[in-house]
Amino acid sequence: MTAAMSGNAAFLGTETYRGARSWFDSVNEKGGVSGRQIKLVVRDDAYDPPRTVANVQSLLVDDGVFGLFGFVGTPTSVKAIPLLDRARVPGVGFFTGADVLRTPQRAWAFHVRDSYYAEAEAATAYFVDRLHLSRVAALYQEDPFGQAVLSGIQLALQRRNMEPVASASFPRGSMALATARDKLMASKPDVVAMVGTYGPLARFVKIASDGGHTWFHTVSFVGSEAFADELIRTEHVNPEAYDHVMVTQVVPSPMSDEYPGIGEFRRVFSKSFPDDHPNYVALEGFVDARVLTGALERAGRTLDRDSFARALESMKNVDVGIGRPVSYASSSHVALTGVYLSRLGTDGVFRTFTP
Amino acid sequence: MRLSHKIIAAFLVVIALFGAVSVLATSTLLDARMRHEVSTAEVLFARSLSARLFNHVRDRESVVVTDALMDEQQLRSEKIEYLFVTDRHGKLLAHTFLSRIPAEIASLSVPLASGEFQRVQSIHSPTLFVIDVAVPVLEGIAQIGAVHVGLKGEYLESIKVDVMRVTVLATLAIAVLATMIALTLTALIVRPLRALTVVANELSNGNVDVKLPEIQTHDEIRELADAIRGVMAALVTLVGEMEVSSGNSIASAEPEGAPDRAVPHQEVE
Numbered sequence: 001m002t003a004a005m006s007g008n009a010a011f012l013g014t015e016t017y018r019g020a021r022s023w024f025d026s027v028n029e030k031g032g033v034s035g036r037q038i039k040l041v042v043r044d045d046a047y048d049p050p051r052t053v054a055n056v057q058s059l060l061v062d063d064g065v066f067g068l069f070g071f072v073g074t075p076t077s078v079k080a081i082p083l084l085d086r087a088r089v090p091g092v093g094f095f096t097g098a099d100v101l102r103t104p105q106r107a108w109a110f111h112v113r114d115s116y117y118a119e120a121e122a123a124t125a126y127f128v129d130r131l132h133l134s135r136v137a138a139l140y141q142e143d144p145f146g147q148a149v150l151s152g153i154q155l156a157l158q159r160r161n162m163e164p165v166a167s168a169s170f171p172r173g174s175m176a177l178a179t180a181r182d183k184l185m186a187s188k189p190d191v192v193a194m195v196g197t198y199g200p201l202a203r204f205v206k207i208a209s210d211g212g213h214t215w216f217h218t219v220s221f222v223g224s225e226a227f228a229d230e231l232i233r234t235e236h237v238n239p240e241a242y243d244h245v246m247v248t249q250v251v252p253s254p255m256s257d258e259y260p261g262i263g264e265f266r267r268v269f270s271k272s273f274p275d276d277h278p279n280y281v282a283l284e285g286f287v288d289a290r291v292l293t294g295a296l297e298r299a300g301r302t303l304d305r306d307s308f309a310r311a312l313e314s315m316k317n318v319d320v321g322i323g324r325p326v327s328y329a330s331s332s333h334v335a336l337t338g339v340y341l342s343r344l345g346t347d348g349v350f351r352t353f354t355p
Numbered sequence: 356m357r358l359s360h361k362i363i364a365a366f367l368v369v370i371a372l373f374g375a376v377s378v379l380a381t382s383t384l385l386d387a388r389m390r391h392e393v394s395t396a397e398v399l400f401a402r403s404l405s406a407r408l409f410n411h412v413r414d415r416e417s418v419v420v421t422d423a424l425m426d427e428q429q430l431r432s433e434k435i436e437y438l439f440v441t442d443r444h445g446k447l448l449a450h451t452f453l454s455r456i457p458a459e460i461a462s463l464s465v466p467l468a469s470g471e472f473q474r475v476q477s478i479h480s481p482t483l484f485v486i487d488v489a490v491p492v493l494e495g496i497a498q499i500g501a502v503h504v505g506l507k508g509e510y511l512e513s514i515k516v517d518v519m520r521v522t523v524l525a526t527l528a529i530a531v532l533a534t535m536i537a538l539t540l541t542a543l544i545v546r547p548l549r550a551l552t553v554v555a556n557e558l559s560n561g562n563v564d565v566k567l568p569e570i571q572t573h574d575e576i577r578e579l580a581d582a583i584r585g586v587m588a589a590l591v592t593l594v595g596e597m598e599v600s601s602g603n604s605i606a607s608a609e610p611e612g613a614p615d616r617a618v619p620h621q622e623v624e
Contacts (some may be wrong), residue, residue, distance in 0.1 A: 051418055060454060083425065086453060
């Protein structure tokens with residue numbers, strides 16, 4: 001596994017690792033899969049694409065790993081996937097929903113979560129179809145991630161014969177957002193669809209919020225816990241605006257009692273990492289890990305990379321305990337569909353809600 | 356051997372010779388062309404990489420160099436087996452391998468001599484079949500490393516095989532076409548010749564009333580037909596004179612001699 005264990009996406013890499021690690025720990029404790037123990041070798045790429053490349057190579061050549069797991073981010077995955085295809089090594093679990101990584105389908109990349117397009121569609125369906133809001137403005141980070149989600153928003157609006165009333169962008173990591181705020185808020189939006197990392201987005205909510213009229217939405221990649229922390233403790237956003245800040249999720253709430261798999265997640269997570277709190281990112285890492293061991297079980301004792309890839313593709317309606325089944329096919333390398341809406345509660349936690 | 360067989364055989368011999376010469380010429384030309392390409396285009400490519408990466412090589416930034424090599428390898432993956440960069444001691448700094456590094460690489464990693472601006476080596480082992488192009492990474496005149504470009508031997512071979520296959524197929528197609536032409540051509544020559552042979556045989560049997568076939572062409576066959584017509588006319592005259600003088604008909608003398616020698620025999624008598 002290579003992911004951001006340091007730098008400004010450290011939360012995402014660390015929690016993906018911990019969620020996955022807690023599941024592997026529990027599997028290994030029960031004797032592993034087909035008698036084999038699972039060893040998760042982790043390298044830090046700090047969300048820096050060249051380091052992702054060097055890490056993938058080093059994991060393959062120096063460590064001789066069987067496969068790769070748990071990539072975090074669009075630009076890093078863009079670099080890694082061609083290497084997987086060239087080496088004919090399976091990669092499972094990408095913490096990104098960018099369409100560019102899914103279409104056309106890559107032979108050795110197996111996604112678990114739903115796409116950014118699906119997240120944008122779910123948010124738009126809620127705002128436009130459910131709440132009958134019509135003025136959507138877009139704020140996006142100037143990079144492939146920003147473009148990927150912006151395209152999803154445009155497509156979702158286009159299906160409803162609409163388009164963004166205004167759009168503005170900002171360089172990755174920049175906190176100078178006053179110009180973008182002036183431009184977007186002048187268009188009197190009902191919703192600002194935002195794409196970026198938690199720091200700038202929390203700042204934008206702070207300077208643009210009008211006390212609860214305008215909605216602010218962003219996608220799962222923001223890292224809901226880090227985003228909440230930034231909104232409340234760094235930017236001191238007015239609590240009246242909380243319930244108008246929405247994040248679309250691709251896994252159910254980690255605090256949900258509805259599904260047995262999520263209870264199990266909390267149990268193994270607190271066992272492996274007693275000082276950490278269950279969160280959406282860790283839950284996604286946990287689900288990715290369950291998909292991986294599910295395929296290993298199917299591949300059985302005679303395991304090689306090809307038989308493992310075929311085992312993944314043979315998974316149909318497999319229950320991983322989160323209410324929605326996992327299905328792959330030789331023509332579909334995305335396991336899960338389903339987007340969950342969450343908004344910031346007065347207790348400072350993003351909770352899913354039913355529209 | 357029949358005439359038609361001789362003509363077709365002649366055609367095929369020429370075509371086979373032509374095909375063999377083509378294959379030989381193409382092979383030689385391609386070899387020369389590939390050697391030229393390796394020693395110019397690929398050396399230039401290696402040099403441009405070396406110029407682009409020299410400061411990262413100097414600072415031993417293997418992550419940046421690895422990333423750049425991977426990008427280049429991906430862009431030209433049909434042609435390039437590997438890229439690697441060594442430091443001044445010939446130690447591997449960055450490379451594009453994604454599995455065990457082939458042992459042969461060690462023998463390639465020997466630093467270039469000063470003043471050696473390119474080195475082209477070919478490796479043909481069961482695990483690795485490449486042409487390795489190496490150029491130095493220079494900082495001023497100091498050699499601080501080397502860039503190696505491994506060209507897929509199979510890629511170079513496949514170009515050759517493709518061209519050869521086209522040449523051979525074209526030769527075969529021409530051979531088939533030539534056989535058809537030869538068959539038509541021999542039919543044009545042989546059919547009237549056979550008809551004239553029948554006439555000549557009839558004449559030798561003493562049948563002077565045989566009908567000469569119509570020859571439409573204006574060539575040697577027509578001349579042969581005209582000559583036979585002359586022979587027939589002469590025979591008719593001769594036979595007429597003999598009938599007048601002897602009162603015997605040729606027909607009554609016919610059974611006495613061998614059928615094929617009837618007329619000349621009569622003439623001699």
